Amino acid sequence: MEEMRSDCSSSGVQELHVLAVDDSLVDRKVIERLLKISCCKVTAVESGRRALQYLGLDGERSSVGFDELKVNLIMTDYSMPGMTGYELLKKIKGSSKLREIPVVVMSSENVLARIDRCLEEGAEEFLVKPVKLSDVERLRDFILKGEEKSEREFSHKRKMSDDSCTLTPSSMASSPSSSDSDLPLSPMSIVSDEPRPKRARLLDDN
Amino acid sequence: MEGHQLQHQAACMRKALFDQGYLDDQFLQLEDLEDEANPNFVEEVVKLYYSDSARFIRNIELTLDKNPFDFEKLDDIMHQFKGSSSSIGAKKLKTECTQFQEYCKIGNFEGCMRTFQEVKQEHAVLKKKLESYFQVFLLVHVYNCVYVCVDVHFVTN
Numbered sequence: 001m002e003e004m005r006s007d008c009s010s011s012g013v014q015e016l017h018v019l020a021v022d023d024s025l026v027d028r029k030v031i032e033r034l035l036k037i038s039c040c041k042v043t044a045v046e047s048g049r050r051a052l053q054y055l056g057l058d059g060e061r062s063s064v065g066f067d068e069l070k071v072n073l074i075m076t077d078y079s080m081p082g083m084t085g086y087e088l089l090k091k092i093k094g095s096s097k098l099r100e101i102p103v104v105v106m107s108s109e110n111v112l113a114r115i116d117r118c119l120e121e122g123a124e125e126f127l128v129k130p131v132k133l134s135d136v137e138r139l140r141d142f143i144l145k146g147e148e149k150s151e152r153e154f155s156h157k158r159k160m161s162d163d164s165c166t167l168t169p170s171s172m173a174s175s176p177s178s179s180d181s182d183l184p185l186s187p188m189s190i191v192s193d194e195p196r197p198k199r200a201r202l203l204d205d206n
Numbered sequence: 207m208e209g210h211q212l213q214h215q216a217a218c219m220r221k222a223l224f225d226q227g228y229l230d231d232q233f234l235q236l237e238d239l240e241d242e243a244n245p246n247f248v249e250e251v252v253k254l255y256y257s258d259s260a261r262f263i264r265n266i267e268l269t270l271d272k273n274p275f276d277f278e279k280l281d282d283i284m285h286q287f288k289g290s291s292s293s294i295g296a297k298k299l300k301t302e303c304t305q306f307q308e309y310c311k312i313g314n315f316e317g318c319m320r321t322f323q324e325v326k327q328e329h330a331v332l333k334k335k336l337e338s339y340f341q342v343f344l345l346v347h348v349y350n351c352v353y354v355c356v357d358v359h360f361v362t363n
Contacts, residue, residue, distance in 0.1 A: 025258045026290045029251055033239050079285065108289045130232050130293050133239065 008039035016143055017069070020044040021051045021076040021088065022106070027129070031075065034136045043071075048083030048091075051076070057095055071101055073143050077129075078107035078114065086118060093122040102143060106131055209349045216342045223339065228332055233295030245347075249340045255294045256333055262287035263329065266322060274315055281310040287325075299328045 008015070018040045020031045028044045035042045045051050052058040055071065074092065076085040083091075085105050093099045102124040107114065115126045124142075127135050223229045233248070240247045265283050269276060288303035302325045309317030 024286065024290055024293070026251060026255050026293045029254055030236070030239075030293055033244070033247060037239060079289075108285075108292060129289065130235070132235055 014144060014147070015039055015041050016072040016140060016147070017041045017043070018073045018075060019051060019054060019071045021046075021048060021074065021080070021085065023047060023077065023080045027077065031131060031136075034131060034133055037133065038136045038140045040073075040136075040140060043069075047080060048076070048085070048088035051088055052091060055092070055098055057091065057098060072147060073139070074101055074103045075127075075139075076103065076105055078105050078109075078118070086114075086121065089118060089121050089123055102146070104139060209346070209353055212342065212346045212349055216339070216346050219335075219339045219342060223335060227298050228335060229295045230297040230300075231295065232292065236295065249343075252294055252336050252340070255290055259287060259290055259329070262290075263326060270319065270322065275313070277310040277313050277318075280318060281307050284310065291329075296328075296332055299325065299332060302328050 016039075018035050020028065020035065020042060022028050022031065022044070023046050025046075028046070032042050032044050043054065045054060049058065051074070054069075074088075076088050078085040085107075089103050089105060092101065092103055099122070103122065104125045104127060105118045105123045106127045106129050108129040110128050118126050125139065223233075236248045236251055262283055266280060266287075269280055269283065273279065284303055284306050288300060288307070291299045291303060302321060306318060306321040306325060309315075309321055
């Protein structure tokens with residue numbers, strides 16, 4: 001029953017900060033544990049409204065500067081009283097400040113129309129509850145890859161602007177095989193501000 | 207030896223809970239989240255579930271009494287209750303909840319009333335079984351601790 005679990009600090013895994021949104025007390029406790037085991041820092045809130053408050057999107061200034069609390073991933077339940085997860089997703093994707101944050105929607109109901117709607121609105125994934133540790137670990141790895149890629153793109157851009165205008169083959173970053181890689185190679189094309197179109201991606205329902 | 211008997215009892219209780227359909231894979235998923243630093247995680251979740259889920263039962267009772275034909279509301283409350291029950295791996299209970307929701311969908315009040323009694327009963331039965339199970343588990347743990355201490359004492363003296 002007890003497995004050897006690698007210590008988060010020693011495994012060298014970067015700690016992601018995940019905002020979990022769920023009105024269920026039990027589900028919040030479980031998702032918190034899943035995320036902590038996966039070496040993620042967790043902030044769990046009970047509603048979409050609280051989530052927006054935390055993210056500084058509700059008109060009121062959040063108590064701490066946004067940058068210090070950078071959220072790498074938002075996991076939200078779909079069915080919540082007041083603001084649904086779908087409505088929260090729309091608000092986040094509609095905000096220039098927050099829309100780059102990946103959002104994952106969780107639901108106990110495996111309804112195709114619901115899944116489509118969420119993915120179309122920009123959700124990264126749709127997870128059927130109860131969420132498993134393997135789901136969270138896979139998600140974490142996916143987000144980490146994205147963060148690493150952003151880091152490389154950023155330092156590549158820095159290098160490009162530091163160097164003179166000439167582009168040499170050695171300065172072209174080679175990205176790992178990723179079908180949605182769109183690394184800019186020319187100093188003239190800067191990564192646009194528009195969000196990348198999301199590929200619909202469904203999990204196997206096992 | 208008492209320790210082995212206790213351990214055997216705990217193992218039997220656990221097997222029965224799964225074989226008799228009270229628990230499903232989700233309970234195993236929760237067990238996998240326990241470690242040395244969090245050895246009682248499952249029990250904590252179950253305790254939280256029972257203190258939290260009481261209000262769903264209450265609300266359904268109130269609604270059946272005051273607004274018996276508000277099937278949307280009944281379905282909504284049951285949906286939340288079923289979600290929590292599913293999160294602790296309560297298999298049988300989940301089935302009863304689904305049945306209740308089916309009756310809500312077709313607006314069958316009698317069906318709702320009948321199934322709700324089943325839901326309440328399953329909820330209570332599972333609570334007792336899990337309480338007994340955790341108690342035996344605790345005894346096993348205590349026994350092991352004492353046994354180790356006694357063992358150490360004899361080794362060092």
